[in-house]
Amino acid sequence: MPDMPDMPEEGGDAVEDIRIGDEEIDVKEIMSRIDRRISSRAGAPEYVEEPLEELDRKGRRVEKSEMFRGPMQELALSLQFARTYAEVTADYAIGSRRKVVGPLIALVKRVMRKLMRPYMEAVFQQQREFNRQLLQIVEQLNQLILRDRARSHPGQVNRLEFLERWGPDFDGSVEMLGEAASLFRGFSGLVELGAGRGEFLEAARRAGIEATGIEGDPDLAAACQERGLSVILADPLDYLEQAPPKSIPAVFARELGERGAAQDLHYALTLMAGRLEKGALAVFINRRPTSFFGAEAAFRDPTVMRLIHPETLVFLLKQAGFAGADFRPYPGGEEGKAQQAREAAAKALAELEKDAPGIGAAWEEFTAPALYLVEARR
Amino acid sequence: MGGVPHGTIAFVPLRYGDEVVGGAETLARNLAEELHRRGWPVEIITTCALDPYTWEDHFPPGEEYIRGIKVTRFPVRGRVRTKRRVFLLERSINEGRRVSRRKQEYWISNVTFSEGLYRFLEEHREDYRAFIFTPYLFGTTYTGMRIARERGLVIPCLHDEPYARLEIFREMMRRARGILFNSEPEMELARRLYGEDIRGMVVGMGFDDFSGDAERFRAKFDLQGDMILYCGRRERAKNTPLLLRYFCNYLERSGRDLKLVLTGAGEVSTPYAYQEHIVDLGYVSERDKLDAYSAASVLVHPSVNESFSIIVLEAWLAGTPCLVHGRCAVNRHHVERSQGGLWFEDWPHFYECLDLLLRDRALARRMGEEGRSYVLENYSWDRVIENFERALDEFGL
Structure with missing residues (x-):
C-alpha cells in the first residue's frame, strides 16, 4: 500500500491534535474533541468547501497517484464513461456568452433545435440503440471476466501469514538468495516478478544491486514497502502486459508457473520474451518436483497448483525465444536435512548398488536440493 | 389455493424475491426466512413488481416457493x-403544504394498487394469524391494513419526511393492531x-455472522490502496x-x-477530474458486498432518512468502522451505542472524522470491533425472534 502523506500540522500549540490512545473508546468525547479542534481552527484552508463543479473545472491539483492501475480498473473507468455518454440526446443546455444579443442567439438556437428535433431524433434513436447494445455486450463481457477472476482467486489464504510461518523452510532466506542475486551484478533495472516478502530484494540490496519488485498481494507488498524495499503493487502479468517492448534489462522470479492457471506460465514466458531487452538476463528459482524436500514444501503451500520440471521450464523458455537456458540444483531451506540424508545413506547405497544398479542415482535425485535455478538469456 | 396452516403469519411486502434490493424488502425477507427456519408457518403475499421506479409487473402472478416459503403474487x-x-x-x-384528506386518499390509491391482492386479503383475512405489511408508504400497505383490520401489523420503516406527517398514515398507525419498529x-x-x-415494539432484524474476503474483492475488481465504501441506492x-x-x-x-467505491442501483454522476478515484461497481452480488465491507477502510453512510441501516450493521459485522450523517437519528443512535464510528453534519466534521479514521488505523480497527460486538449482542436472530414473539403476545395475536 502506498505511504500515507503526513497530515499537515497547522495552528501551533492551541490546536488540539486528536490522538486516541489505548483508553476505552468514547465517541461522544472524540466528537467533542473534534468540535473543539474545528472551533479553534475556524477558517483553516481545509475547512473551505468548494462546489463540485468548481473542483471538476479546476481538475485535481494534487499529484496523481503513481500507483499501478490494472486493466480491470481501466475497464471500470471506461465503462463509467460509456454509461455516461451512451444516452445521446438533443436536450443539452442552450445558452450564449454574448451579453446583449445572447438571449436572441439562445432563442434562435432553441427554435432551430425544435425544428430539427424530429430529424435528429431519428438518428439519435438508432445511435442510442447501438450504444445500448454495445454497452450491454461490454457489461456482459466484464461480468464474465469478473466471475473468472473471482473464481481463480486463491480464496482466503493470507499469504503473508503463511509465509511468515513456513517461508524460511522452503521459500529461501535472504542469505540463500544471495547467490542468485549476485548473478545480476552489472545489470541495472532488475525486476522481480512476485516479490513475496521481499527476501530476494533484500538479498539484491545487500549485494548492491538495485531491484524493483512486483507483487499482487497488497499485504505482501505493504510488508515489503514497510521495510523500505521498492515494490509496486500489481499483478505481475498485468505489469508485463503494460511494460513497453524490450524495456526490462533483467528479471527474476521464484516459483514461476506454480500458481494460477496452467496457461499463465506459457503466457508469462511469451510476454517476458517480448518485454526483455536483447541480452537481458532471466533467472528463475523453482521447487524441484523430483526432490522429496521440494515436493514436501510444495504440498505444504495451499496456493501451489503444480510443480514445473526443470527440463520442462528450460524447454518452454527456449520455445519462447530465450537462449542458453540451463538449470542447476539450488539449495532450499531444508538443505541441511537433504545433505544429511545423502551422506547418511551413501555407504549403504554403495553396497546396494552392486545388486540394484541405479539405486544410488535415484536416491540422489530423491534427496536432491529442494530448488533448482534456471538461468537464461534473451 | 390449499388450506392455510393454523397460525400462519403472512408478510405483505410490496416486492419479494432474491433480485429485490431495498431495506424494507430485505428486512421482511430475512425475518420471514428466519421464522420459517425455526418452524413457524409463514407465507408471503406480494405483487409482481421488481423495479421500484416503474413498478411494472416483472414476476409472473401466482404461487411459487422460495427457500421453502410459499409466495403468492398479484399484478400491480x-x-x-x-x-x-x-x-x-x-x-x-x-x-x-396542506393537502386535504380526500386528496391524500386519491394520492395513495395511485401509489401502487393491486386489486388481486386486496381481494385475496378480503377473502382470506380469517385464515391467517397476522398480516405484516411493509413499508408504510405504499397503497398496498395502506389499503391492506384497512382490509386486514385487527390482524394487521406494520413494519413501517419510518423516516422523518413529509409523507410521514399525512393524516392517512397517522390514522393507519393509530389503528394498527401493532407496529414493529x-x-x-x-x-x-x-x-x-x-x-x-x-x-x-422494537423488533429489528437479525444478522448472521460472516467472514468477508477483502483480498478476493480487491483481486476481482482490481482495487488497490485505501478505499472508503458506500453501499445502497444512489439518489438525492x-x-x-x-x-x-x-x-x-x-x-x-x-x-x-x-x-x-460505490455499489448499488442508480446513476452516479462522477466528476471528470475524479474518475480515477470514484469507482462505481453498480449492482454487485451479496458475496461481493460482504467482501467489500472487509476491504473498506471506512463505510460512509450519508443518508439522513433511515429506519434501521442494514448496511451500517453489516459493515460492523465485517469489523469496518462507519462514518454516518449526524442528522440521521437511527445511525447516530447506533454509533453512540456501539462506539463503532463517528458522525458528521457539515464539511469540516466530515473532513476531520474521515481523516482521523484513516490516520489512526488502530482506532479505526477498535471502532470496527466495537461495532461488531454491538451487532452480535443486539441483533442476533435469537434476540430478534424473542422480540418478535413478545410483540405478538403484547398485541394479543
Missing part, C-alpha cells in the same frame, strides 16, 4: 406519477408524530451527491490517495 398497478394531478399532489406533499429512534419518531399511545434522498462533493473536497484538501 404502478405509481401513476405521469398523471398530472398525482404529480402535483406529490409535489405539494413533499413541499409540506426497527430501532428505538424510529419508535420515538412515530410517537412524536402519531401519539405516545400507539401500540409499538440518500445524500449520495453530498458524499461525492465531500469526497472530492477531501481528496483536494488532504492530498491522500483514496478511492470511493
Whole structure:
C-alpha cells in the first residue's frame, strides 16, 4: 500500500491534535474533541468547501497517484464513461456568452433545435440503440471476466501469514538468495516478478544491486514497502502486459508457473520474451518436483497448483525465444536435512548398488536440493 | 389455493424475491426466512413488481416457493406519477403544504394498487394469524391494513419526511393492531408524530455472522490502496451527491490517495477530474458486498432518512468502522451505542472524522470491533425472534 502523506500540522500549540490512545473508546468525547479542534481552527484552508463543479473545472491539483492501475480498473473507468455518454440526446443546455444579443442567439438556437428535433431524433434513436447494445455486450463481457477472476482467486489464504510461518523452510532466506542475486551484478533495472516478502530484494540490496519488485498481494507488498524495499503493487502479468517492448534489462522470479492457471506460465514466458531487452538476463528459482524436500514444501503451500520440471521450464523458455537456458540444483531451506540424508545413506547405497544398479542415482535425485535455478538469456 | 396452516403469519411486502434490493424488502425477507427456519408457518403475499421506479409487473402472478416459503403474487398497478394531478399532489406533499384528506386518499390509491391482492386479503383475512405489511408508504400497505383490520401489523420503516406527517398514515398507525419498529429512534419518531399511545415494539432484524474476503474483492475488481465504501441506492434522498462533493473536497484538501467505491442501483454522476478515484461497481452480488465491507477502510453512510441501516450493521459485522450523517437519528443512535464510528453534519466534521479514521488505523480497527460486538449482542436472530414473539403476545395475536 502506498505511504500515507503526513497530515499537515497547522495552528501551533492551541490546536488540539486528536490522538486516541489505548483508553476505552468514547465517541461522544472524540466528537467533542473534534468540535473543539474545528472551533479553534475556524477558517483553516481545509475547512473551505468548494462546489463540485468548481473542483471538476479546476481538475485535481494534487499529484496523481503513481500507483499501478490494472486493466480491470481501466475497464471500470471506461465503462463509467460509456454509461455516461451512451444516452445521446438533443436536450443539452442552450445558452450564449454574448451579453446583449445572447438571449436572441439562445432563442434562435432553441427554435432551430425544435425544428430539427424530429430529424435528429431519428438518428439519435438508432445511435442510442447501438450504444445500448454495445454497452450491454461490454457489461456482459466484464461480468464474465469478473466471475473468472473471482473464481481463480486463491480464496482466503493470507499469504503473508503463511509465509511468515513456513517461508524460511522452503521459500529461501535472504542469505540463500544471495547467490542468485549476485548473478545480476552489472545489470541495472532488475525486476522481480512476485516479490513475496521481499527476501530476494533484500538479498539484491545487500549485494548492491538495485531491484524493483512486483507483487499482487497488497499485504505482501505493504510488508515489503514497510521495510523500505521498492515494490509496486500489481499483478505481475498485468505489469508485463503494460511494460513497453524490450524495456526490462533483467528479471527474476521464484516459483514461476506454480500458481494460477496452467496457461499463465506459457503466457508469462511469451510476454517476458517480448518485454526483455536483447541480452537481458532471466533467472528463475523453482521447487524441484523430483526432490522429496521440494515436493514436501510444495504440498505444504495451499496456493501451489503444480510443480514445473526443470527440463520442462528450460524447454518452454527456449520455445519462447530465450537462449542458453540451463538449470542447476539450488539449495532450499531444508538443505541441511537433504545433505544429511545423502551422506547418511551413501555407504549403504554403495553396497546396494552392486545388486540394484541405479539405486544410488535415484536416491540422489530423491534427496536432491529442494530448488533448482534456471538461468537464461534473451 | 390449499388450506392455510393454523397460525400462519403472512408478510405483505410490496416486492419479494432474491433480485429485490431495498431495506424494507430485505428486512421482511430475512425475518420471514428466519421464522420459517425455526418452524413457524409463514407465507408471503406480494405483487409482481421488481423495479421500484416503474413498478411494472416483472414476476409472473401466482404461487411459487422460495427457500421453502410459499409466495403468492398479484399484478400491480404502478405509481401513476405521469398523471398530472398525482404529480402535483406529490409535489405539494413533499413541499409540506396542506393537502386535504380526500386528496391524500386519491394520492395513495395511485401509489401502487393491486386489486388481486386486496381481494385475496378480503377473502382470506380469517385464515391467517397476522398480516405484516411493509413499508408504510405504499397503497398496498395502506389499503391492506384497512382490509386486514385487527390482524394487521406494520413494519413501517419510518423516516422523518413529509409523507410521514399525512393524516392517512397517522390514522393507519393509530389503528394498527401493532407496529414493529426497527430501532428505538424510529419508535420515538412515530410517537412524536402519531401519539405516545400507539401500540409499538422494537423488533429489528437479525444478522448472521460472516467472514468477508477483502483480498478476493480487491483481486476481482482490481482495487488497490485505501478505499472508503458506500453501499445502497444512489439518489438525492440518500445524500449520495453530498458524499461525492465531500469526497472530492477531501481528496483536494488532504492530498491522500483514496478511492470511493460505490455499489448499488442508480446513476452516479462522477466528476471528470475524479474518475480515477470514484469507482462505481453498480449492482454487485451479496458475496461481493460482504467482501467489500472487509476491504473498506471506512463505510460512509450519508443518508439522513433511515429506519434501521442494514448496511451500517453489516459493515460492523465485517469489523469496518462507519462514518454516518449526524442528522440521521437511527445511525447516530447506533454509533453512540456501539462506539463503532463517528458522525458528521457539515464539511469540516466530515473532513476531520474521515481523516482521523484513516490516520489512526488502530482506532479505526477498535471502532470496527466495537461495532461488531454491538451487532452480535443486539441483533442476533435469537434476540430478534424473542422480540418478535413478545410483540405478538403484547398485541394479543
